[in-house]
């Protein structure tokens with residue numbers, strides 16, 4: 557693993573990571589810090605759901621700079637305060653990552669209107685609000701980037717995913733529209749669309765025999781025994797999309813799903 561500051565691809569960049577306490581967002585926060593970014597974690601809970609030190613403490617342990625802000629992305633005042641806290645602490649915002657998310661697999665009959673609103677509130681409204689309230693600061697950055705964590709279920713679905721898949725599809729629409737609206741001002745807006753990735757959220761998939769069988773049957777790629785991504789795999793793509801290496805990429809939705817969507 558690369559050491560902090562060794563390559564410094566994100567040196568000094570202020571990165572707001574919504575949903576950065578656990579899973580994919582946490583891996584992105586840690587990888588960004590190793591690349592020299594100053595990281596602001598906005599999340600409803602501080603402790604990682606998979607265990608271990610809170611992300612900001614882990615970053616400080618490797619001599620990085622990080623701040624935790626308790627924030628609910630579905631609530632506008634909370635998101636405004638997240639953006640303001642980043643600016644108060646570090647003077648601006650260069651990168652926004654929207655990784656906050658909740659799982660939901662329920663039949664149409666079981667999915668209440670409230671479930672649907674909650675899912676869309678965190679996933680779509682959350683990414684919209686974070687973009688809206690970070691944008692004034694991003695526009696002052698030398699190289700602003702927004703990275704939305706969507707899903708392979710933005711493009712495909714399984715039974716029982718009406719709320720989740722519709723919300724994740726909407727994130728792609730948001731990504732494309734923002735890429736067009738802010739392209740002239742130099743803001744790159746892209747989405748990462750992970751397939752099954754080993755986090756607590758997706759444990760019902762990879763942590764059960766039934767789930768593993770489905771994943772094995774649907775996944776074309778094998779890397780030795782491995783066919784499910786780790787959060788680190790997604791984090792490396794997120795580093796690329798936050799760095800100047802991706803300056804000419806915008807409005808894209810990049811799958812990282814071991815080929816699930818190919819057939």
Ligand SMILES: NC(=O)c1ccc[n+]([C@@H]2O[C@H](COP(=O)([O-])OP(=O)(O)OC[C@H]3O[C@@H](n4cnc5c(N)ncnc54)[C@H](O)[C@@H]3O)[C@@H](O)[C@H]2O)c1
Pocket residue numbers: 574575576577578579580581598599600601605627628629630654655656657658678705706707708749750751752753754755756757758
């Ligand atoms: N794990 C997978 O297989 C997978 C696959 C495709 C897409 N995704 C997406 O990746 C993103 C991260 O998922 P993960 O697997 O790391 O899950 P996770 O549960 O490990 O992390 C999600 C984080 O979001 C936070 N969060 C939830 N609601 C919030 C809110 N209202 N405001 C602020 N923070 C909130 C949680 O506290 C948690 O820290 C999600 O958007 C998820 O839909 C995950």
